Amino acid sequence: MDAKDKLLSHLRETIKLTNEEQSIVRDSYSETHLKKKEVLLFAGDVSNHMRFIAKGCLRAYHMDEEAKEHIVQFGIEGWWVNDLYSYLTCTPAKQFVQALEPTTVLQIHRDTLNELYEKVPAIERFYRLKFEKAYVALQDRTINSMSKSAEERYLEFRSKYRSIEQRVPQYMIASYLGITPEFLSALRKKIK
Amino acid sequence: MDAKDKLLSHLRETIKLTNEEQSIVRDSYSETHLKKKEVLLFAGDVSNHMRFIAKGCLRAYHMDEEAKEHIVQFGIEGWWVNDLYSYLTCTPAKQFVQALEPTTVLQIHRDTLNELYEKVPAIERFYRLKFEKAYVALQDRTINSMSKSAEERYLEFRSKYRSIEQRVPQYMIASYLGITPEFLSALRKKIK
DNA sequence: TCTATTTCTTAATACACCTTAAGATTAATG
DNA sequence: CATTAATCTTAAGGTGTATTAAGAAATAGA
Numbered sequence: 001m002d003a004k005d006k007l008l009s010h011l012r013e014t015i016k017l018t019n020e021e022q023s024i025v026r027d028s029y030s031e032t033h034l035k036k037k038e039v040l041l042f043a044g045d046v047s048n049h050m051r052f053i054a055k056g057c058l059r060a061y062h063m064d065e066e067a068k069e070h071i072v073q074f075g076i077e078g079w080w081v082n083d084l085y086s087y088l089t090c091t092p093a094k095q096f097v098q099a100l101e102p103t104t105v106l107q108i109h110r111d112t113l114n115e116l117y118e119k120v121p122a123i124e125r126f127y128r129l130k131f132e133k134a135y136v137a138l139q140d141r142t143i144n145s146m147s148k149s150a151e152e153r154y155l156e157f158r159s160k161y162r163s164i165e166q167r168v169p170q171y172m173i174a175s176y177l178g179i180t181p182e183f184l185s186a187l188r189k190k191i192k
Numbered sequence: 193m194d195a196k197d198k199l200l201s202h203l204r205e206t207i208k209l210t211n212e213e214q215s216i217v218r219d220s221y222s223e224t225h226l227k228k229k230e231v232l233l234f235a236g237d238v239s240n241h242m243r244f245i246a247k248g249c250l251r252a253y254h255m256d257e258e259a260k261e262h263i264v265q266f267g268i269e270g271w272w273v274n275d276l277y278s279y280l281t282c283t284p285a286k287q288f289v290q291a292l293e294p295t296t297v298l299q300i301h302r303d304t305l306n307e308l309y310e311k312v313p314a315i316e317r318f319y320r321l322k323f324e325k326a327y328v329a330l331q332d333r334t335i336n337s338m339s340k341s342a343e344e345r346y347l348e349f350r351s352k353y354r355s356i357e358q359r360v361p362q363y364m365i366a367s368y369l370g371i372t373p374e375f376l377s378a379l380r381k382k383i384k
Numbered sequence: 385t386c387t388a389t390t391t392c393t394t395a396a397t398a399c400a401c402c403t404t405a406a407g408a409t410t411a412a413t414g
Numbered sequence: 415c416a417t418t419a420a421t422c423t424t425a426a427g428g429t430g431t432a433t434t435a436a437g438a439a440a441t442a443g444a
Contacts, residue, residue: 064339072335085331088324094335132280135327139277142334143264143286146370147256150401169421178338183401185423342431361391375431377393 003031003054007106010052010078014129015122025123028116029106034099041097047086049107050127053079056103057167060095061175071176074100074164084134100168150179151187195223195246195296202244202270206321207314217315220308221298226291233289239278241299242319245271248295249359252287253367263368266292266356276326292360342371343379 001009004026011017017025034040034056041047043063058081060073072095075081086093087110108116117124144153154177158165165173170188171181179187193201196218203209209217226232226248233239235255250273252265264287267273278285279302300308309316336345346369350357357365362380363373371379 062335062339068339070335070339072331085328089328094331131323131327135323135330136277136281138327138330138334139264139286142330142337143254143262145334145338147254147260147262171421179400180402181422182403182424186401189423363391372432373392374394374433378431381393 003104003106004029006054006077007052011123011126015126017120017122021120021122024119025116028112029108032105032107034103034105036099036101039096039098040105041083041086041093041095043083043094043096044092045086046090047083047093047097048090048110049082050087050110050113051080051082051097052106053077053081054104054106056105057100057164058097058103058105059100059168059172060097062095069175070178071172074161074168074172074176076164076167080130080134084131088131100172145178150177150183151191153177154184154187155191195298196221198246198269199244199298203315203318207318209312209314213312213314216311217308220304221300224297224299226295226297228291228293231288231290232297233275233278233285233287235275235286235288236284237278238282239275239285240282240302241274242279242302242305243272243274243289244298245269245273246296246298248297249292249356250289250295250297251292251360251364252289254287261367262370263364266353266360266364266368268356268359272322272326276323280323292364337370342369342375343383345369346376346379347383 007029008017008022008025011025029052031054032040040051040058053075055077058075059071060075060081060083061069061071063069073081081097083093083095083097085091086095090110113123113127117127144156148156154173157173157177170184174181174184177184199221200209200214200217203217221244223246224232232243232250245267247269250267251263252267252273252275253261253263255261265273273289275285275287275289277283278287282302305315305319309319336348340348346365349365349369362376366373366376369376
């Protein structure tokens, strides 16, 4: 199954597409290959594409004034990763998006997507739901990080994203959780 | 200027509306009056309305397992306050929405709004932008709360929301910032 | 205006999490 | 392989923020 097949079967988990629509969709996305550590989106640039991970692993992270990185989101096969803020508002991204493994991404430009909405209305529905879910996930995370201890957040992360925990370095998980790698290491020791 | 005029002039900051459209919009929203402390939305219920504050002040807050309250959002005249999560997905709300002053709210039911989208297309545009902004604000807050100290967050809050700081109790600002009222009090003393 | 309630402050003590520094593992690369 | 680079752990000491308890100040209700 090639990258575009993966995208189509992903879309078809949510919406129905005729054969003709599938081929229009197929032609609307372009495939990009990233090496490990390669950056797909730089903070400061406007994010003009929606991005689907067909294979590999990405992270979105924010860099603060002291040049410290804060991981906002991980993504693996079947996920969408982006600085949605930037994409939706056409303002400079606040986040970087970077490959943590050799990664294959399917991208669609905002203009192409807007045309696609006209040609394949189900796609508009798909993205509306996608944006809603993104909001929900972000809200969960905000509430979570404000009302739970680092230990609770780590245990939740582990049960929710076991597959991610196994393939990204621990210090990045610490960054995602908002703690230092040293403290995560101590937590893990305590939990065992 | 009555509540519905306020709504209309608010909408017209973003979109254009003919006289006929304005009267359709006017008929689609219903006016609710809340006493201080009255709860407009209970966690556990599904939020079925979009809510515009014509006058007064609301807060949206989350209650954790230990019954501690975490304020997610304040709102005053001209703001929209809701548990968007619940509204968008028709799932039980995780947040309460409560009046902090005698408040006038204009509400529109999801079903009515969907009809209104058909009758007045500009309204759909208005809400799409609204949802985008909500996402942006939430993302800013998440990044902020993870990468800044309580003091920095407080100073930012003060410069950004001076009008809100002046009308809500300090312990609620503490809750919004994710700190205890005692610590906020200490911060304020230190800053002066 | 008086009283009750709500809100804010102070201060002592405690804990979660950070910083720094060093060394131990593990993984990547020539 | 050998070497370097990346990642993880340990430990000592420090800081930010919480907790508890009490009282002071402000506000609202009778």
